[in-house]
Amino acid sequence: MRIEAKLAELGLTLPAAPEPPPGFQFAFEWARVRGSRVYLSGHSAQQPDGSFAGPFGRVPTEVSVDDAIDAARAAALSMLGTLARTLGDLDRVSAWLTVSGAVQAAPGFPQTTVILNGFSDLVTQVFGAQVGAHARTALGHSALPMNNAVVISAEVEIDG
Secondary structure (H helix, E strand, C coil), X not given: CHHHHHHHHCCCCCCCCCCCCCCCCCCCCCEEEECCEEEEEEECCEXXXXXXXXXXXXXXXXXXXXXXXXXXXXXXXXXXXXXXXXHCCHHHEEEEEEEEEEEEECCCCCCHHHHHHHHHHHHHHHHHHHHHCCEEEEEEECCCHHHECEEEEEEEEECC
């Protein structure tokens, strides 16, 4: 339980399972374990109760760059919550392999990589460079599900 202790040391708590907004239904799995891999669906920032936290809208016209970076960091906590529920122990994660991030961006916004650093920095801080380092894509999109500013998916390797 080394990773859970690290989260506690940093004063970070993991949110509950994502709760769909009224009238919306999730028709997918948040995590799919296949062999030594866990494929993680797109996560966004959540409140402790599992509801979506935002911010909502396009970066930087409706959501500031700093708020979007915070949203990427919060998406990492959301994903860690899913991993903890799926695996029972975050120490089973042996490597973060790939991370794919989407930023709801205003036309011409070139700083999607800066936004996704919020996610990458948190994962590396919690897991260390050996396990937390990952390949990454950071793309801008004209719209994202439920108007989220940031949505991030990933693939991790796990030990038995």
